Amino acid sequence: MTHSTSTDTALSDSHSQIRAQFPTLSQMLGDYPLCYLDTAATSQKPQSVLDAMAQYYLNDNANVHRAAHQLSARATSSYEKVRDELQGFINAKRREEIIFTHGTTESINLVAYGLTPQIAAGDLILIDTAAHHANIVPWQELAKRTGAIIKPIPLDKDCRLDRHAYQVLLALKPKVVALCHVSNALGTVNPVVELVQQAKAQGAITLVDGAQAVAHLSLDMAAIDCDFYVFSGHKMYGPTGIGVLYGRFDKLDLLTPLLTGGEMIKRVSFDGTEFGSLPNRLETGTPPISEVIGLGAAIRFLQQHLTPDVQAHEAELLQYLQQQLRALGDVHLYAAHSDNLGAVAFNLGDEHHQDVGILLDQQGVAVRCGHHCAMPLMQSLNLKGCCRASIGIYTNKADIDRFIAALASVKELLL
Amino acid sequence: MTLPIMPAATEFDYSVEDSSSLLARFEQAPNWQERYRQIMLLGKTLPSLADEFRIEAAQVKGCESDAWLYHIERDAKHYFLADSDARIVKGLIGLLLSACHGKQSDEILAFDPSTYFKQLGLEGQLSPSRTNGLHALAKAMIDAVKP
Numbered sequence: 192m193t194h195s196t197s198t199d200t201a202l203s204d205s206h207s208q209i210r211a212q213f214p215t216l217s218q219m220l221g222d223y224p225l226c227y228l229d230t231a232a233t234s235q236k237p238q239s240v241l242d243a244m245a246q247y248y249l250n251d252n253a254n255v256h257r258a259a260h261q262l263s264a265r266a267t268s269s270y271e272k273v274r275d276e277l278q279g280f281i282n283a284k285r286r287e288e289i290i291f292t293h294g295t296t297e298s299i300n301l302v303a304y305g306l307t308p309q310i311a312a313g314d315l316i317l318i319d320t321a322a323h324h325a326n327i328v329p330w331q332e333l334a335k336r337t338g339a340i341i342k343p344i345p346l347d348k349d350c351r352l353d354r355h356a357y358q359v360l361l362a363l364k365p366k367v368v369a370l371c372h373v374s375n376a377l378g379t380v381n382p383v384v385e386l387v388q389q390a391k392a393q394g395a396i397t398l399v400d401g402a403q404a405v406a407h408l409s410l411d412m413a414a415i416d417c418d419f420y421v422f423s424g425h426k427m428y429g430p431t432g433i434g435v436l437y438g439r440f441d442k443l444d445l446l447t448p449l450l451t452g453g454e455m456i457k458r459v460s461f462d463g464t465e466f467g468s469l470p471n472r473l474e475t476g477t478p479p480i481s482e483v484i485g486l487g488a489a490i491r492f493l494q495q496h497l498t499p500d501v502q503a504h505e506a507e508l509l510q511y512l513q514q515q516l517r518a519l520g521d522v523h524l525y526a527a528h529s530d531n532l533g534a535v536a537f538n539l540g541d542e543h544h545q546d547v548g549i550l551l552d553q554q555g556v557a558v559r560c561g562h563h564c565a566m567p568l569m570q571s572l573n574l575k576g577c578c579r580a581s582i583g584i585y586t587n588k589a590d591i592d593r594f595i596a597a598l599a600s601v602k603e604l605l606l
Numbered sequence: 607m608t609l610p611i612m613p614a615a616t617e618f619d620y621s622v623e624d625s626s627s628l629l630a631r632f633e634q635a636p637n638w639q640e641r642y643r644q645i646m647l648l649g650k651t652l653p654s655l656a657d658e659f660r661i662e663a664a665q666v667k668g669c670e671s672d673a674w675l676y677h678i679e680r681d682a683k684h685y686f687l688a689d690s691d692a693r694i695v696k697g698l699i700g701l702l703l704s705a706c707h708g709k710q711s712d713e714i715l716a717f718d719p720s721t722y723f724k725q726l727g728l729e730g731q732l733s734p735s736r737t738n739g740l741h742a743l744a745k746a747m748i749d750a751v752k753p
Contacts, residue, residue, distance in 0.1 A: 543692035545671045549731075549738060550694070553638040561670050561737070575691075576670070604639060604646075605693070 202500055209496050210585040212237040223555030226593045231375055231534045231581030232559050233425045234406055236489075240429055243488035244481045255480055256454060256471075270480055273487035274470070277435060280490050281410045281420070285440055287469040288412075291478055294434035295402040296325040298421035299369075301436055301473060302398055303329035305446025306367065309396075312338030315365040317357075317395070319381070320346050320571055321374040324564045326400045330369055339366065346571055350374075350526030352381055361393045368395040373403035376563035376579060377526045378509070378534035380404075387417045396442065402426055406583060407505060407532045409497070418442040424482060428584070429489030433482035436473070443469055450475045496584060508582055508591065509535065515595045521606060522598075525572060534581035536563075539598065542605050544576045550604060551578075554597040609663050609676070613655070618678050618685035620653050625704040625722070632726045641727060645697030652700050655689035666746050669739025671695050677750040683708055684751050688743070698731060698740050706747050714751045719744040 210216060213235045218225050227235060247269065253262035255270045277289045292298045310316075316330050320343045334341050342360060347353040352370075361368075368390040373380050387397045398419040401410065405422040412420060419442065424433035438446070448455060448466065455475040457465040466472050512535055513527045525536040539547050548560030559579045562569045569576060580594060628648075635641045655674055664674040671692035678685050686707050690696040705722055706714050719741075723732045734741040 543671055543695075545692045545738065546694045548670075550642060553642070600639065604642060 202504060206501070206504065206587065209501070210587060212239065212492075213585050214238060214241075216585060220555040221553075224593070226554075226556045226590050226597070228580040228582065228586070228590065228594055229557045229559050230406070230583035230586070231378075231403060231426070231579065233431065234428045234583050235585065236430065236485075237428055237492050239492055240485045240488040244430060244485040247481045247484045254477055266480060269487070270478070270483050273483050273490070276487055276490050280494065281412050281435075281437060282414075283412045283437055288437055288440050288443060290436040290438065290443070290470050290473045291483055292421075292434040292436050293432055293479065294423040294425070295323075295400060295421050296329075296434075298419075298434050298436035299325055299398065299400065300329045301449050302419050302421075302438070302446065303333045304449040305473075306396065307333060307336055308447060309445065310337040310339050310366055314339040314367075315360075315363055316341045316367040316369065317344050317360050317365045317390075318342075318369045319344050319352060319371050321350070321352070321377065321379065321381075321565065321568050322369065322371050323375050323400060323402070324566070325402075326369050326371060326398075327567065330367070343567065344368075344370075346568075349528065350377060350379055350572070351528075352386065357386070357389070361389055361395070364393055365390070365395045367398070369398045369400070371400045371403070373401075373407070373532045374526075374565070374568070375403045375534070376565040376568055376577075377536050378403075378531035378581070379526050379528060380530055380532050383415050383417070387415055391416070403533060406493075407497075407502065409502075412437055424486040424489060427489055428492055430482045430485040432479045433486050435486075440469065443473070446473065448473055448475065452476055454478075501584060505533075505582065505584065505586075508586060508588065509533065511588065512580060512582065512591050512594075515591060516598075519595060519599060519602065521602060525574075525577060533583075534579050536577045536579050538574070538577050539602060540606050544578045546605065547578050547598075547601055550601040551594075551597050554600065556594050556597045558594075610661070611659065612678070613659055613676055613687055615678060615680070617653065618676075618680075618687055622700070622703045622707045623648070623651075628701065628704050629725055632728075635727070642694065642697075645701070646693050647697075648700035648704075649693055649697035652689075652696065652703065653687065655687060659687075660689070660691075666739055666742050668734075668737075668742030669695065670737035671739070673699065673739050673743060675743065675746050675750075677747070679751075683710055684714060686747060686750075690739075692738075695738055695740070698728075698738065699743060701726060701728075702740075702744055702747055711751045711753075714748060717748065719748075 215235045251265045253266040255267040258264040258267050274286050274289045278286045345353045345356045372383050390397045397417040399417045401422040406427045418439050420437040425431040452475040455472050457467045516522045521540045523538045544560040561576045666673045666675050673690040676687040688699045705717050723729050
């Protein structure tokens with residue numbers, strides 16, 4: 192990094208203040224301080240998120256949308272306020288375009304199931320090779336139900352989506368194109384604005400998995416212009432058990448509900464039932480109320496702290512991580528580009544990723560080791576698996592240095 | 607275990623370090639580095655499974671790495687052949703073999719992996735929530751000798 196200036200010092204002070212809001216991070220694991228580099232699996236939670244959820248249970252606990260009493264009115268208003276906040280957070284046109292789900296996986300399932308009547312035998316579904324299993328398996332099930340055909344969009348030699356192959360596949364007029372915004376295993380970033388535009392020009396319905404983007408980027412649905420965008424609360428400093436399905440109103444309104452029951456209906460009789468309107472039509476049953484309220488606090492946290500300066504700091508930190516891994520020697524990096532976000536995938540020499548993970552864990556370092564729920568991607572890299580170190584808004588240079596020192600000890604033991 | 611193929615009976619003829627001498631050595635280990643160095647050395651002393659025996663039917667589920675286990679009974683004693691593509695996991699298997707290989711049913715059924723790994727200073731590795739598969743391997747060895 193460059194020499195310290197007063198701006199750097201100011202940034203470093205404000206960064207320590209950000210980190211101090213995450214209670215989990217200041218703990219010892221045996222003789223070692225926790226070095227948490229598994230944010231891509233789940234992020235830690237700031238105190239404000241924990242407080243918001245506790246506040247709801249301590250003061251406002253009641254079911255929503257049944258506001259015959261004051262508590263329920265309070266709960267409903269906090270809950271629905273988060274929908275408005277999300278609309279602003281991702282720049283959606285209407286609040287009804289925000290559907291609360293239990294996570295990215297459920298969001299994709301809602302879309303893949305909901306499209307069933309619109310898909311016919313022989314229709315083509317294109318899937319990004321870098322996709323997480325959550326963005327593969329629901330489409331395979333849709334193909335089973337309808338006789339549609341799935342084709343993977345291959346990667347080029349740099350592990351980026353192969354733009355030429357993409358054009359060739361788009362010329363086949365696919366019905367659906369499923370992309371990831373940021374690869375969970377590698378941290379590579381897709382130019383989603385262009386990819387979506389090209390897919391839509393061929394008449395495809397587009398879905399973008401933003402699970403690994405939302406904690407690092409400012410999202411703008413008007414700019415990305417996809418039909419569906421999905422993400423999880425727990426990867427953006429919010430609670431587990433809450434996710435978001437954004438959909439363009441007309442596309443969302445055509446989805447067949449995957450789950451049916453209370454809340455989503457207008458009228459029920461034994462002669463027939465009429466479904467309600469968006470967003471409730473796709474949100475049956477009692478929703479995860481405290482999680483939605485926690486997500487609201489996470490959004491406010493990000494709006495306050497994920498400034499362009501902090502985004503630049505995260506990008507610098509990831510590059511520093513890549514550099515230090517290269518400098519250590521005997522480390523294979525996979526698709527470690529300078530414009531990646533959040534994560535770096537690596538193996539140490541020919542050592543098994545699990546051995547490396549066990550020995551890092553001995554030193555308080557938390558990384559993910561395995562196939563990262565992206566087996567097709569691992570197959571295309573000809574890997575059984577790898578280790579992934581991933582950073583978040585709270586990660587600092589000391590974390591990276593500690594991790595590199597721990598990996599140096601592992602190297603000494605294994606090589 | 608009924609498996610489509612089995613290694614030759616002679617492959618099971620190898621001796622393992624006695625678990626009490628293992629324990630003595632691990633008690634002297636000053637730090638985690640030394641413990642894991644010992645684990646990997648132990649793994650090196652074990653026989654390897656040829657590729658033809660690294661089959662899915664012999665795989666122990668619950669391991670992030672691949673691990674395979676074969677078992678035979680001879681003269682009322684139990685013999686195991688096990689391997690993993692991860693070195694530390696293979697060493698951890700070696701710790702289990704010291705307690706079980708060449709032993710009688712009652713000894714193996716009385717074997718308590720959690721006490722054993724605690725004595726070795728490795729209790730954290732045995733949890734079923736770990737992906738190293740050690741819990742599954744210990745269970746598979748004990749299940750193999752159950753009548």
